[in-house]
Amino acid sequence: MNCERFDEIQLAALVGEAPAAARRDAAAHARACERCGPAAERDRALEQVLSAGRHGGTERGFSRARRRLHKSFDDRRASYARAEGPFGPVFLARTGEGLCRVSFRSGTEEDFAADLVSHDLLPEFEPRKLATEMRQLRDYFGGRITAFSIPVDLRLATPFQQRVLRTAARVPFGRVASYSDIARRIGQPGARRAVGTALGRNPVPIVIPCHRVVAGDGSIGGYMGGLEVKRTLMRIEGITLERTPRAHRG
């Protein structure tokens, strides 16, 4: 037995894989060796502390961590539903805070749910939880209401987009504002293009009426859901533009 072999055996013993005979040989070596005697003692202490290291936390620590975990998932729950619009199906989703997503782009229910997941939301098909939203949407399409009274959760928008959207939300039914108007109202008159982009990413179109924002020259501007949808919404609201609509993004 040399010191190198001693180290090998001690290491294997710590891992739990040294045969008893080898451990006995190592112990005998330790008794006779000036270097390995203290090392054997240290290994014994390490062995003890290692077995205590199995400690995997307390029950209280676990329940606290678990509560936090579940709360963070509860905050991400999103109920969704499918409604019919004048231009095809409309998907809606809401969190505990409010309506967070409206989509009428062609796509299936699975696409809509996958889109919610990609935003860290936990989708669940629960139309009953969106009864108010669906009713108001139907009433709006049918011309029976001119404003929505449902809470909106803008968590899918950046802070800048939120400012733009809140400002756009104040454009009344049947009226229009230009991209520059909105840029001015948020105090960034030069941000006309950024406003257009922010409106194009509106997570809750129709309910936040980005369709009421048009180009400064009176042309229709852009619309993420397609200009046909924008024209339909304007028709519902009796909006007529001075100029012939042409497709370009403001």
Place this chain on the structure above:
Amino acid sequence: MRAPFEDLMIRYEREIYRFATRLTGNAADAADVLQDTFLRAFRAFPRLPGDANHRAWLYRIAGRSASNLRRSRRLRRAAPLEAARGVARQNGDAHALLETRHLARALAETVRSLPARQRSAFVQRKYEGRSYAEIAVVLDCSEESARAHVYQAMNRIRHTLAGVGSRRGSAKRRTR
């Protein structure tokens, strides 16, 4: 979409928390790792093949999450006091408590500073009693590599702690 993932979460949260505690050495970091693990898992879940080994997959994410946590900020101090008390009670004296506490802290710090794969392999083998075959699945490596990771980790721990006063009377010696 919700039900299968939440089932998975409820099934493994306790085990992952224990693993995270052993990886990080304290409850607060373990809670962070637990949350981060399931959030990452949730994002990746839709792309996970149907026949995937969920346990191994979650362990892999937790191991990565613990090492990201280490990189992203200074960790809280390891809290192996409970462990130290347990050992000292067996030894039954106050000096031993001090020494053991010192050693237990040094051990926890060393475990945390191990490379991610060594740390994961070491914790699974030594603290959770997993076989090398199981560890190999988690680390997506051969059994020999899994075993090598455990030996390298233990070797590092043994060497690092050789510099830490563990013998009676040497507990007050500064170690670094």
